[in-house]
Amino acid sequence: MKNYVKENNHIPVLLKEVIKFLKIKKNGIYIDCTFGTGGHSKQILKRIGKNGFLYSLDKDPSTIKYSKKIISKNFKFINDSFKNLFKYTKKFKINKKVDGILLDLGFSNNQIKNPNRGFSFMLDGPLDMRFxxxxxxxxxxxxxxxxxxxxxxxxxxxxxxxxxxxxxxxxxxxxxxxxxxxxxxxxxxxxxxxxxxxxxxxxxxxxxxxxxxxxNKELKNIKKILEDSLKILSVTGRLLVISFNSLEDKIVKKFMKINSTKMFIPSKLPITNTEINILNKGRRLKIFKKIKPSNIEINKNVKSRSAILRIAELINC
Ligand SMILES: C[S@@+](CC[C@H](N)C(=O)[O-])C[C@H]1O[C@@H](n2cnc3c(N)ncnc32)[C@H](O)[C@@H]1O
Structure with a gap:
């Protein structure tokens, strides 16, 4: 094992914007699917009250130590992939009750700066690359x-x-x-x-x-969590996704768009307005404008430059 600086030097990306658009309710239930070193999780926890709850997941076992630093009865850390989230929300009986789901994709600074992980082409280390x-x-x-x-x-x-x-x-x-x-x-x-x-x-x-x-089958996992989010979020619950490359962002954009539009029904079909309304009834997403880091943030944290935050809210119609 190579030696390297082990301290936590990850700066959470778009933190102010994430907190603003999660619209945190004191008694709300939130899920941070990519805990990392807990940058976003800690700020969410600060804003929920004694009846609120935060579940955080990360598939990397090296993040467990950061989760242990958070001592709160309103917090639970799960060392697993977000592709399995639905299994947990079912077990905790919180499906359709979650007020916010956050995904901050990619890797943390701690992971890329550790040569033993093999993520960086700048540092010599074993070719591993597994989260x-x-x-x-x-x-x-x-x-x-x-x-x-x-x-x-x-x-x-x-x-x-x-x-x-x-x-x-x-x-x-x-x-x-x-x-x-x-x-x-x-x-x-x-x-x-x-x-x-x-x-x-x-x-x-x-x-x-x-x-x-x-x-890491990253794109497959993203598609799975996006689909599951529709079964987990409450009405008015919000989905926030920060992507760092165009492949991830395209998937998120397409998913939000497909789930925001009404079903297309050709005008000549022998179908009444009431029947059209019934077909269109259900849970749908309202999309917000995408957000990119400000120049001030990019100057402070150059790694944020490729980030794109997409936000959607589940609505009943
Ligand atoms: C950009 S970092 C998150 C940083 C975090 N928001 C913070 O402020 O410290 C992305 C994290 O997602 C984790 N991750 C990647 N794929 C995952 C998956 N399928 N399930 C759970 N965690 C995953 C990585 O291990 C990494 O810790």
Whole structure:
């Protein structure tokens, strides 16, 4: 294990905006699906009263220590993926009673700054990239055992990388001589595969993002929690999602849009207005304008620059 600075240096993104749009009720029930180091959770807890409650989840076991620092009878931490949230809300009998669900996607500063996690192409460490290091296969196992086609597809689909073919070809070529074990080894292969370098971005950015998304099944998990949120939120309950890349944001945007619009019924159908109203009845989302960090926030925390906050409220109609 490599040594590194272990202190908590994660700055919660869009904190003021999250608190404002959660519209916290003293007696409300809230769920922070991505606890991290508790930046958002602590501020939510401060605002609920003795009959309010906050459930926080994080799939990374290394976040348990931060949850233990919060001593409150109105708080419960669950070390599990948010893809399993519905199982817990059913167990706690809070379905259709939750006033707010927050998702702050991606990784925390603590995770990226720890070379042993393998998320960073700037720090040398084992190619792991799992949010939960006790489960699933590592990026190292995947990259050394998948065929060139599979690797190319992942890099193209989840990284939108133009040089995916060249990168996957060079990965397979390198592997014939030696197993790829470290982040810098992979980063060097990527560097040699990209001809036109983008000066603003490290050439490894897209490929590392793609492998991380694939290893953690991130997009599948997001789709699952979004669908479940409709069964968990109360009427007037709010869903807040902070995304850090266009793939995540597209999923959130599409989900909110689909669930906000009325069913399309062609005008020539032999159907009465009353029947149209019945078809359109149910729980639907009201969408708010998307929010991006201010220049002041970006200057203080450059990592916030790609964040997009989307907000929706469940309404009955
Ligand atoms: C950007 S950080 C959250 C930071 C947090 N809001 C704070 O202020 O400290 C994202 C967190 O989500 C967690 N995470 C990623 N995928 C998850 C999943 N499917 N279920 C639960 N937690 C997940 C990561 O382990 C990480 O701690």
């Amino acid at each position: 939960n290091q006790k489960r699933g296969i590592t990026a190292q196992t995947w990259i050394n055992s998948s065929n060139a086609n599979e690797i190319q597809n992942v890099i193209k689909k989840f990284g939108q990388e133009k040089f995916s073919k060249q990168i996957s070809k060079n990965i397979v070529k390198y592997r014939k001589k030696k197993k790829i074990k470290s982040t810098l080894e992979l980063s060097n292969i990527i560097n040699k595969s990209i001809y036109k370098k983008n000066r603003k971005r490290n050439p490894s950015t897209k490929t590392f993002q793609a492998i991380r998304i694939h290893i």
